[in-house]
Amino acid sequence: xxxxxxxxxxxxxxxxxxxxxxxxxxxxxxxxxxxxxxxxxxxxxxxxxxxxxxxxxxxxxxxxxxxxxxxxxxxxxxxxxxxxxxxxxxxxxxxxxxxxxxxxxxxxxxxxxxxxxxxxxxxxxxxxxxxxxxxxxxxxxxxxxxxxxxxxxxxxxxxxxxxxxxxxxxxxxxxxxxxxxxxxxxxxxxxxxxxxxxxxxxxxxxxxxxxxxxxxxxxxxxxxxxxxxxxxxxxxxxxxxxxxxxxxxxxxxxxxxxxxxxxxxxxxxxxxxxxxxxxxxxxxxxxxxxxxxxxxxxxxxxxxxxxxxxxxxxxxxxxxxxxxxxxxxxxxxxxxxxxxxxxxxxxxxxxxxxxxxxxxxxxxxxxxxxxxxxxxxxxxxxxxxxxxxxxxxxxxxxxxxxxxxxxxxxxxxxxxxxxxxxxxxxxxxxxxx
Numbered sequence: 139x140x141x142x143x144x145x146x147x148x149x150x151x152x153x154x155x156x157x158x159x160x161x162x163x164x165x166x167x168x169x170x171x172x173x174x175x176x177x178x179x180x181x182x183x184x185x186x187x188x189x190x191x192x193x194x195x196x197x198x199x200x201x202x203x204x205x206x207x208x209x210x211x212x213x214x215x216x217x218x219x220x221x222x223x224x225x226x227x228x229x230x231x232x233x234x235x236x237x238x239x240x241x242x243x244x245x246x247x248x249x250x251x252x253x254x255x256x257x258x259x260x261x262x263x264x265x266x267x268x269x270x271x272x273x274x275x276x277x278x279x280x281x282x283x284x285x286x287x288x289x290x291x292x293x294x295x296x297x298x299x300x301x302x303x304x305x306x307x308x309x310x311x312x313x314x315x316x317x318x319x320x321x322x323x324x325x326x327x328x329x330x331x332x333x334x335x336x337x338x339x340x341x342x343x344x345x346x347x348x349x350x351x352x353x354x355x356x357x358x359x360x361x362x363x364x365x366x367x368x369x370x371x372x373x374x375x376x377x378x379x380x381x382x383x384x385x386x387x388x389x390x391x392x393x394x395x396x397x398x399x400x401x402x403x404x405x406x407x408x409x410x411x412x413x414x415x416x417x418x419x420x421x422x423x424x425x426x427x428x429x430x431x432x433x434x435x436x437x438x439x440x441x442x443x444x445x446x447x448x449x450x451x452x453x454x455x456x457x458x459x460x461x462x463x464x465x466x467x468x469x470x471x472x473x474x475x476x477x478x479x480x481x482x483x484x485x486x487x488x489x490x491x492x493x494x495x496x497x498x499x500x501x502x503x504x505x506x507x508x509x510x511x512x513x514x515x516x517x518x519x520x521x522x523x524x525x526x527x528x529x530x531x532x533x534x535x536x537x538x539x540x541x542x543x544x545x546x547x548x549x550x551x552x553x554x555x556x557x558x559x560x561x562x563x564x565x566x567x568x569x570x571x
Contacts, residue, residue, distance in 0.1 A: 161506065161519065162528045168498050173527045173557045175544045178320070178475060180384045183547035188441055191383070194431050198424060208423040210416040212239030212392060219430035220377075220392065229366040230373075230396040238412050239421040242389035243350055243378050244269055250346065250374065250393075251277040253410045254311065259283045260346060261303060262314035263295060265321050265478060265535035265543075270314055270348065282536045283307065289467045289480045289539065293324035297333050304341050312344045313337065318351040318361050318473025321535055321543040323453075325359045325473040331367045338371045344404055345373035350391070351474035353382050353442060356450030359472035365396060372397045372404040379425060381474075382442065383432065390425035449475050452546045452554060459558045465569055471546065478532055480541035486513035490571045492524035492564050499523050514540040517568055524567075525560040 162172050174182065181187075198204050211217065217234035225231050240246035251273040254260065260274050264284035271282040285300035287293045304310050313334060317326045338345050347364035355361050364375045378391030398405040415421065432438055453471050460479060461468040467480040494500035503523035507516045512533035521527055521542075532541040544561070548554040 157534075158518070158522075158528055158530055162522060164502060165499055165523060165526075168496065168502070170496070170499060170523070170526050172522075173525075173553070173560070175557065176528045176530050178381065178545055178547065179386050180381070180475070180547050181386065183545070184549040185384065185445075185547070187383075187385075188437070190435070190437055191432055191441075194435075195424075195428055198427055198431075204424045204427060206423070208420045208426065210238075210418075210420050211235070211412060212237065212421065213423065213426045216426045216429050217392075219434065220394070223433075224363075224365050224375075224394060227363060227366050229363070230368050232365075232394055232396065236395040236398065236408075237392055238395075238415055239390070239392045239426055240415065241391075241421045242380060243348065243376050243391040245389070245421070246376050246391050246393050247348075248273050249411055249414050253407065253414065257309055258311040259307065259309045260312040260314055261285055261300070261307070261310050263287050263316060263319065265532050265537040265539065267316055267320045267348070268535065270316070271536045274314075283310070284536055287319070287322055287324065289322075289469065289478075293319065293322040293469055293478070294327065295330055295334075297330065297337075300334070301337055304337055304343070310341070310343065312346055314346045314348070315364070316348040317364075318355060318359075320348075320351065320474050321476050321530075321532070322469070322478045323471025323474050323476050323546075324469070325355060325361050328362050328367070331362055335367055335369055335371055338373075339369070343371075344401075344407075345371055346376070347373065348376045350376065350378050350381050352377065354446055354449065354475065355473040356446045357453065357470065357472050361473055365394070368396050370397055370400050372401045374408075379429065385425060388422065388425035390422055390429075448549070449546050452548070452551070453477070455551065455554060456544070456546065456558050459555070459562050463562060463565055465565070467541075475546040476543055477546060478535075478541060478543045480532065480539050481514065481517075483540075485569060486517060486540050488513065488516070490517070490520075490568050492520045492567050492571070494520075494524045512540070514542060517565075518542055520568060521561065521564045525564045527557055527560055527564070529561070 158176050217237040221232050221234050247269050261283045262270050275282040286296040288296050352361050373396040375394040380386035395408045457470050465485045471477050503519050506519045514533050515531040518531045529542040529544050532539050
C-alpha cells in the first residue's frame with residue numbers, strides 16, 4: 139500500500155470467546171460432539187421465552203411502522219419509560235435526552251472508546267471483558283490498563299491497586315465497572331462502589347458502568363446501579379436486553395448519561411456519542427418498541443425472578459462438582475451467568491495432557507499446543523479435544539492468572555452435570571499426567 143494501512147491499535151483487537159469456536163469447529167468436523175461453554179447466549183442453552191413475550195413481539199411485527207427509521211437517539215416513548223425507571227431509584231436523575239440507543243452494547247462500547255482522545259485511558263477490571271479491553275487498547279495503541287480483581291477475596295476489586303494506578307497514570311480519565319461482573323460473576327459490594335466514586339471524584343474522572351447483567355443476581359445478592367451511587371460524578375451506564383430479556387440477537391442496547399451538567403467537557407463527549415449515532419441514522423427499531431411493553435408487564439418481574447433462581451441453583455450444582463478439586467481457586471457466583479475458575483499458582487505444567495483416543499483429534503490438538511501458548515490455553519485445548527467441552531482461557535481476559543471461564547446457562551440439568559463432571563475429570567487427569 140502507498141501508506142501504512144493498519145493502525146498499531148488493531149493488534150489489540152481480540153475476542154477469544156469467539157476465537158475458540160474456530161478450534162472447536164475443526165474438531166466437530168472430525169466427529170466430536172461439543173458442549174459450548176464459551177459464550178453467554180441463554181437461547182442456545184435451551185432457554186425458552188414465555189409465550190406472552192413472543193406474542194408481544196409477534197403483534198409488533200404486524201405493525202407497518204416498526205419497519206421504518208426511528209429517531210437517532212431512539213424511540214421517545216421507550217426513552218421516557220427507561221428514564222422513569224432510573225429516576226425511581228432516587229439517585230441520579232435523567233431525562234429522555236440523556237439516553238441514546240445503539241445496536242447492542244458492542245456498538246456502544248466501540249463508540250465510547252473511539253471518541254476519547256488518543257492519549258487518554260479508561261482503566262478497567264482484570265480479568266477483563268474482551269470487548270471493553272480490546273476497544274480501549276485499540277484506541278490507545280497500547281495494551282489494556284487494568285486494576286486487579288482478587289480471586290482470593292471473592293473476586294472483589296483491589297482498591298489499593300486501582301487507586302495507585304489512577305494516581306500515577308495522569309492519562310486516566312475514566313474508570314470502568316462491570317457490575318455484575320463478566321467473567322467472574324462477582325457483584326460489587328456497596329462500600330466498594332462508594333470508594334470507586336470517591337476515587338473518581340478525587341481525580342476528576344468519569345465512570346463507565348457496564349450494567350447489562352444488573353438485574354441478573356441470585357443467592358441473596360443485590361447489584362447497586364451506577365445511578366444509585368454516583369452522586370455528582372459524571373458517568374455513563376450501559377444497558378441492554380440481550381441478557382435480561384433475553385434477546386441477544388436483537389442487538390439492542392443503550393447508554394444513560396449522568397450529571398452531564400456537572401462538567402462541560404463530559405457534556406460535549408456525550409453529545410459526540412449522540413452525533414455518532416445520528417451519522418448512522420438510528421439503531422434497530424423493533425426491540426426498542428418492545429421494551430416498555432415487555433419490561434412494563436407485571437409478568438416480567440416474576441419471570442425474571444424465577445429465571446434468576448434457576449441460575450442460582452445451577453451455580454450451586456457447579457460448585458458441588460468443582461469446589462472439591464484442591465488445585466482450583468473456586469468462588470461461588472452471585473450475578474451474571476459466568477464463573478471464572480483459577481488454577482493455583484504453579485499447578486499447570488508444560489508437559490501435562492489428557493488422553494485423546496481419536497488419533498486425528500489428538501494430532502490436531504498436539505499441533506495447537508506445539509507452539510508457545512499460555513498454560514491455561516494449553517489446558518483448554520486438551521479439555522476441548524478430550525472431553526468436547528469448549529471453555530475460554532482466562533489468560534485471554536487480560537489477566538496473568540491461569541484458569542478458564544464457564545457459563546451457568548445450561549437449563550437441562552442432566553447435561554449440566556455431565557458437562558461439569560467432564561470438566562472436573564479432565565482437570566484431575568490433566569494435573570496427574
